[in-house]
Amino acid sequence: MACKVSFVYYFLLLLMLAPVPALALDTLRVLAWPGYADPDLVQAFEKRHHVRVEVTLISSDDALWERLSKREGGDFDVFAVNTAELQRYIDRGISIPLTPANIPNTAKQQPRFRDLSAIPGITRNGAVYAIPYTYSEMGLIYDRKVFKTPPDSFASMWDKRYKGRVLAFQASAHNFSLAATVLGMRNPFHIDGNDFRRVSRHLVELRRNVLSFYSQPEEATELFMQNRIALLFANYGSQQVKMLQNAGADIGYVIPKEGALSWLDCWSLTRGVKNRKLAEAWIDYTLEAPVSRALTERQGLSNTLEDPPTMQKSDKIIWLQQVEDAARRAALWDKIISGDLPEKF
Amino acid sequence: MAKLDSKLFGDINFGIAIKLGILLAAFGVLASGLTGYYTFQATRDILIREASQDLLHSTQVLGRRFSIMAGEVANDARFLAQLPRAHEVFGSGNAAEISRQSLSEEFRSLLSVHPEYFQARFISAVHNGIELIRVDRDANSLRIISDLDLQEKLHYPYAYETLRLPEGQVHFSRIVINREEGAHAGLKQPTLQVATPVMGHDGGALGVIVINVDLNRLFGLLKADLGSEYQLYLANQAGDFLIHPDSAMTFGFDYGRRFLVQDTFKPVAAIVDKSADTAMVRTLSAEQHDDVIGGFARIPFGDQSGRRFVIIGLTVPLNSVLAETDVLARDSRRIVFAFSVMAIVLSILVAFIFVRPVKRLVAAVRSFAETHELTPVPVHSRDELGLLARSIGQMQEDILAHLNDLEQRNDEMEHRAQHDALTGAPNRVMFHELLQFSIGNARRNGSQLAVLFIDLDHFKEVNDTYGHAAGDAILIEVARRLKTAVRESDAVARLSGDEFVVMIQPVDDPQQLAVIAQKLIKALQDPIEFEGQSLHISASIGISVFPGDGDDMEQLLHNADTAMYHSKRKGRNTFHFYA
Structure with a gap:
């Protein structure tokens, strides 16, 4: 009997101790990439607004699409997406327009992020769909012992003097855009059908000049350190500069005159947003200096409030866009990387 | 009381058997259950460890x-x-x-x-x-x-x-x-x-x-x-x-x-x-x-x-890996079950083995309580129960001895209360009871009975002359002679001092009473030897007859007494009928 009583007692005690379901609190559902919403920063936001924030992390574009398209964005309020990827979310109606005026911290952003209409893909029919948050430009890393003056063009990667001492990135879309840029084409994201042969053969030339193509930044660092590399296409931007410097490489980083291709991740609202004000407050919060700086300090990513020291105001940034035919580029790239002779294109 | 006893005893031996049985069974089941469980767990862990080791080995070979x-x-x-x-x-x-x-x-x-x-x-x-x-x-x-x-x-x-x-x-x-x-x-x-x-x-x-x-x-x-x-x-x-x-x-x-x-x-x-x-x-x-x-x-x-x-x-x-332990688990369960059943049966057996001598002891004690007869306690073991049984036997003997002693004393007390200490003849109290009872009988049978009141003549003088010891000797001898003089069915009592009474029953013919009285007088006339001296004594007798001389005891005794005084007045050493 005493046993029964104590059971009941403990049960009641447990009930009392059990966390109260946060029904009373507003909940903000954030879908973001690792490092975009670190727990300590999220906690500060929760405290300030007396809300609960549920952060879901994804690590690939495909995962992002899977999460959002499943219930047409109904599971999340705000998400982080790059400008190229954003297009399909707008097409599908998952991303909805927002009001930059409700996000006062946008005023503190660098000019290149304030002129939203100048960034391809952020606006459509006059409506703003996203607020830039972080980006990474793909500049050129060079060995300072080889280059007395920094290379000023991506064309150096084709320079026969550096044959076997160049590292390029293993990606179809970027490499076609890069080659098109070097060939001086007007829009590297839209290669004319007749120009593909030219660009492809140019990429065969690149292949003949590189030591290899890398995929992971760690891999690139290892190859750089072991193979007397002179030039490295920095797909991961300043993050890679940091890694190489840590590994002891004497390198420089430059954004060549053609301009650096750059991905730009933005915050966007879903059409399932429950509390619009709260979602906007979240975006505003991430644009506060300590939060944005945390991105740079912790992740080595660039924030939109201040340019990284490696970048000049005059540096040209080419925001990535959807390419004209990703499948075609991929198919051609597979042949190029496989070693097909130029005659095959 | 007996009913209460049986209920009490019944509850006790049933309760102990059940309690002891349950306790032992629970212990047995628990012990076999836990042993089974831990054996199973330990074997399982060993199997898993060995299988892991085997896998690692296979991996290395691979x-x-x-x-x-x-x-x-x-x-x-x-x-x-x-x-x-x-x-x-x-x-x-x-x-x-x-x-x-x-x-x-x-x-x-x-x-x-x-x-x-x-x-x-x-x-x-x-x-x-x-x-x-x-x-x-x-x-x-x-x-x-x-x-x-x-x-x-x-x-x-x-x-x-x-x-x-x-x-x-x-x-x-x-x-x-x-x-x-x-x-x-x-x-x-x-x-x-x-x-x-x-x-x-x-x-x-x-x-x-x-x-x-x-x-x-x-x-x-x-x-x-x-x-x-x-x-x-x-x-x-x-x-x-x-x-x-x-x-x-x-x-x-x-x-x-x-x-x-x-x-x-x-x-x-x-x-x-x-x-x-x-x-x-x-x-x-x-x-x-x-x-x-x-x-x-x-x-x-x-x-x-x-x-x-x-x-x-x-x-x-x-x-x-654990497919083998399924067999083990099944066997363990069977073994645990079998051991549990065994534990339960053994517990019941042990409980009854323990309770049976207790029951026998209880039965022996009960039978002793009821019969007061020495009942041998049928437990002969050398353990504590045997000791208890032997102690109970010993106790029975002691109690029985005490009881006998008491009974004897009781009889003695009763005898003393009803008999004259000196002569051993019934005293007044007993005689009254006897007379009362005989009157009742006679009344029912329509028979007659007689009361002969006997008072010794000059007893006081003899007493004074030869001493009390002589007087006592006379009284003892008188009582003896009276007793031998009458029939078995008649009663002789000493009422007090030198007063004796004899009840004759049944009386068929009142004339016969005179013969008896004469016989008594004659029996008392013989000298009584006391320390070398011959003491002479005589007696006066008064006779009353039921129902003629009185319908009840007091009347009869009183009338016999009256008749006795009549004899005294007539010169003593004679008898006289009341009527």
């Missing part, structure tokens, strides 16, 4: 076989690199062409005996690593690739790294999904490239021999000896799955995701960070039937430095 197979591929590559024709394939002349064809045939025959080889090539050190010879496995046939279909491969590590190797050294590539178009059967398949340089006469590398190995096939061969319940895992140095029962989990890095062995099997992290060479794993999921145990081992291969390694693992569903 690993060694993998290393050996990799070594055999390396030997094949070296064999091709050392063929003299390899030096003659350069250039566009007819001789070079013939050499290429002949070498291609060599490659083809190698592939035909090694179904696990996807491709064998000779790649030039110059011209951007153009393939000089290439034989591809394409479905069921082997194809010799030529001219424009040959590709430039210098940007691949297996080419540029191998060119830097000294003669006879072998390069093992990272295990990747082969995305090189033209590899046909090998396209998009997990592939290991094994390459070795072909040296020119001047000591410089002319090119490299590359053999692409079908990793799945290789491990298929390795796994062929294992039972179907085994699951094979292969991971690279970073822990990325390369072979996994669920192929969707493999080569995640190839499309921007990571599926790491150490995420699925935590202990393998120690191999990845190089702090351990082996790891035993066991998953713990909510559903035990999904759980597996397994062993993972670091398997160095390729270069002698041992820096290059893969992680090979084997797992087996816990259920298949």
